[in-house]
Amino acid sequence: MRKAEHKPLSFSTTMRNPERIVHFIGCIKEFEGEILTNSVIISIVSKVIKDKLYKPMYISRTSYLNSIFNDEAEVFTDEQIEEIIINSPQKHKEAGFQEGWPSRFDTWYKICKEFGFIYYEMDKPIEISPSGHVLCDAYASTSENSGEKIQKIFLNALVKYQTNNPFRKNANINAPIPLLLNVLRLLNQDPKSSGISRKELPFVTCWNNSDHEKLYKFIINFRSKFGYKASDEVVYEECLKLLQSNNRVRFKMNQITKEGVDDLIRKLRITGLFSLRGRGRFIDINKLELDTANYVISEYTDFKTFKNKYDFYTYMGTLDPIIIKTRDIEISNVDEIRINALKEFAKEYPLPIIYDELKCLQIKKASKDEYLKLIEEPTRLEFLISLVLIQKYPHYDIKPNYAIDDEGNPTFTAKGGVADIEVYDTNMDSLIEVTLMRGRDQSIAEIPAITRHLKEQKEKSQENDVFSVFIAPHIHADTIYMCRFTMFQEKLGIYPYNISDFVDKVDKTKEISELKYVV
Template identity: 50%
Template sequence: MARRKLERKPLSFSTTMRNPMRIAPFIEALLPFEGMRLDNDVIESIIKEVLRKKIYATMPEKRNKVFNEILNDSELEFTDEQLEKIIKISPQNHKEAGFDRGWPSRFDTWYKLPMEFGFVYYKMGEKIEISDAGHLLAQTLEMPLKHANKQVQNIFLNALAKYQTDNPFRRNLIDNAPFILFLQTVRILGEKYNWNKTGIYRLEIPFITCWPNADASELARYINDFRIRYGKRPSEEVVYDACLELLDSTNENRFKIDQITKEGVDDFIRKLRITGLISIRGMGRLIDINKFEIDRVKYLIDTYANYQLFENEYEYYLYAGTIDNNLIEIISNENEFDIADIRLNTLNRWAKETDTVTIDEELKILSSRNGKSKHELLKYIDGPTRFEFLTSIALKQQFPAIKVVPNYAIDDEGMPTFTARGGIGDIEVFGPKDDVLVEVTLMQNKNQATNEIPGITRHLKEFGDHENKSVYSVFIAPTLHPDTHYMIDFTKFKEKLEIIGYTINDFVNELRDSKEISDLKIDD
């Protein structure tokens, strides 16, 4: 029997999983339960595992002194008794269709989007499944971040290429594949209409999320006409009214302006950004196709513009969770560009045009477990990558005469997409007297020492001899684990290599008091 469809609703991937990078740890928590039949007892065990891994925290948990201490200390773990108490004192006033009110419904909100992306499948009374794509995503948590980046990008690219607004897990009169619709519309706007800049402006994204069908040509014409009438900087109210018309609705309580012009836009950009196929231009105003990925974009449009429709949830899950190896194996076009120049030009521009207070505040946000950037562009860059970018900017701002060479991956705009790949340092700094490897991590537990310090030691050895220069490394993290201090001392004793460790806050303070980079070379 066909599903009953209700109304047109703007695309909204998830309010629980705004950051797609959160999905991997949720899937990892589900791994021990793969193959089990889902019931409330299994759900409670999954919830305990999620809480144990500190992937999700409740307000009563944060207000409890003992629980909050455990929550904020990576070395401490919850006992089973403590987990049971947390569940008891944190009743979830939440109800999802097909699940009991409370924690069972909370479980569904966690895993609903991963199921739509084809990573997992579950239904009360049926066996829990994790797809190949889901397993690959969970595996990235065990990989060094620098090696996991490309795999994460490919997995989400595969998922979003296949994602349909009216998939069997939703009830929506809007029928399109939003990522493909975006790519097609950008390409048509660039080829057919005479605008100075390609791409779609932030306040045109709601037209994508509210567009009723898959007709990209008509959508491009609509956007062109809208620009002619209202310009490229329309008011949110004008965009909102246009979207209500597209939704065939006058219900402003059902579809609020912030939902359509702010929350939905941020959600859309965050999800697309992780694929590596879009660039953000004009300090966040313009969303465009990454020119490094033109061949992959062409394949996506050719392959997925005419998509298969599904009525059966399980069949859609199988479709979404199957990896398209042809898509993954396409080589980037970035070798046609001077990557190093693009990266450095963007870094230098940010160092000149952004005030030091903004950069320092953004760095300090990364030192907080719950800190969130509100910057119009930086908020779309995931934390580890943003850390490398901000540190590079801060160094260039403070020491404009020296050469700062970051190694993070970039889009065609020069904005970072992922952290530096494995085998090279994060940031290389070359001065008249000092050549310095700057390494950063958001890791804070005891693995900080074993995962980071041996790699830094290896990078320092490979950095080579720099005649008449002092060569050393500066290592920065939110906090420095005691084992890290030990490993730093051991490296200095055994290898005769110097690593100076800083917390983020100490680094920012010391940097802004420094006249030259050698001033950072203090005993940690």
Template identity: 45%
Template structure:
């Protein structure tokens, strides 16, 4: 007799956090669409993921350092050597121990969100939403609005007790959050939820948002001024889960890891913002019309017992949600963005910003309450804009990332626009940033940069026009290309790794001096 499902903490797979990485893995899977999933097919997919640098093993890092450093391709013999010498100590239900289970770990979240469907011995399926995500990310610079729309479509439908999960909790997390905030607003005039209260949302048993709002308010009354201890939050969360199993539900998972991942997921929809320096979450008023639509149409949902029917439900796009425009005009958004940029430039020291850039350079986690919740590629644009603003007092810095009503970045600059525009009386510069390393920098970054720079030079012929490209490491092909376009088209592109960028900011008083650093 099967065990009765238990209450569990809301937990998404953290193997895949970056939407662009999810889409890249999904694009590889889509090459085998409608093919029957077998062990042999999984191994073909594994080989492609290794070949395209989407998955890197310890064996590669030990024996192929130079190839990794220079972005050189593996031949088929080398790929098979890597696979054979990289046994995966991993087991997932329904898959053999090893690479099969690793495959399931990679794609489990995409399956739950309705982007793909797979089962051993059955055809691989990519949904309409999955194809939209792949296409959105493949467009030059990534279409942040469309990517956010795809994740909103997925998360507004997502159900705790879906057929891919055995949990007793019955709610839809995003509608539950939005409805709870709305009730808090009606009762107190303030819809914000403290990040330490998020474990209550993660562990809530059903979809009764009124009871959840009352639970939060009663807790606040007993513990005023948001002076909560993790021990107290943990104790309350375990009671909601009807559990005393501290090994199954660790305090770090309930009070930190689960909270951070929840905030990242909810912010991917662009409906949620951070307030109070990252200590509160709230509805992004720029997207209030979308929030209203989700509350109206997805609070009550039809439960799906069959995996395929749930996949078809999740994998269908709600065209209405994509067509709802932002509630605020572009001029207001731009004003909020620049005001926030100035605030961060004044509030943080240059050293703090340099340390955050170094974290990205070394793939280290940020400890900052707010920065850690901004996805890394977007965070790099934000930090670079702040650093430029701090270093050059007479420089006007105009980033093109999208923002919420707090002026915090929600997605990085979309295709067709430079990441950051920089002006002073004599200079017109563009700055492009990327976490991408290896020879792919040339096609994905340098060639578009040259195109952007040529356009800007035509529009501003009286000024000194140049471009900065900033990344953790610069591939030698990029240096070679910069020399070529300088000779061939008289376009100045300065490639700077993050360490060189920081050093340049510390030793110059004018942005153009970075060209000669």
């Protein structure tokens, strides 16, 4: 067996966001308890491709299949899935799996395994852990606290995560989240501290032990030499020393100073424990979650290491009842923090830039904005639409409901049971609902809930004009039918727009009521 070497912390790039992880777990969930064979793997692969979670090159090269893939209203037949799989040999090999699709399967799912959501080995039963089940249930739920529960499940996994876990063969030995929390606590003893700089985060990803006091002193010493203006080259050289390596081919500068940092920040943000300061230039402990942060420090700073993969999976997949317990934020001015931050963001992001970012979401194009790319796409959509509304209609009372950190940065989508964004005027109440869902499930998952929100708003509102605007990358035909049904049955208006049509329409209006039309 090859000796473990020092490597920077790196999560799988196959699944960068939590929603994608859940969709993949959903594809394997129905096979729970079945013995994993190559035949079962092909069945799971078929479901992944049918759900359009993975696009083999054969689809892109075949016009009619590419057309089906790009059309949210179309689905692949079983015969087409078989054609795609046969004509898409995967030149890929993972240890313990046959070359081809079985190895591709392992590439997809190994991060789910490492986070303790599922477990599989060839010729053994497929398992879904308690945390994996709760995660899937939370995504499927419309309950008020489902969003917070999703955050807590990822927090449950990430606070336990170890760089030297048996899936990784890394000579670095630490639990990165408790390590970072401890360092932040020490840094924050200086009242002028804003947390840890993005420039310093590579030191966390490359740190080779669990001594947080030593890492804190390393960062302070680095600051005394370079302040916050060190070049990427200087940071990179320090990281190579930490890794005890001169291998600039294996450990590329961009991966350590840029890609690895972005990925770490996205994982940190999933937990809800961390705040962005200085528009993402610094990471700090979220003051709204201090109790949870202190609990993690007290319970997970010291950790047991594992040599057996299944034992580590069991540890990761077990739910800590203290961590997953949902609670109301006990801060009275959360709404004020959110709206004040939104107004400041509106000064920094003019409408043309926001429109471009919205269109990127519509076509699944990655944002290049250093701040916006740190916000998960579903939350980013709510945030960008809120920015549009507050700039186009400053005379209205705009109330977004996405979750925030202590500086008003968006952390997660609006909780269940409330509209994504509420808009009030002296003679009108409007509920703005957004989603990145594109397929026919859109009508089932979204329109009944919007109708319920509208009925509740109509009952408590003093205004005659109560309606909803629904925004998505693509409006499915079934969604239009459901909006018409709601208008006929409930006499309530839901006006659907795809993102580009919304941008075109809103840019020409002065009042939000102008968004109403005959559906």
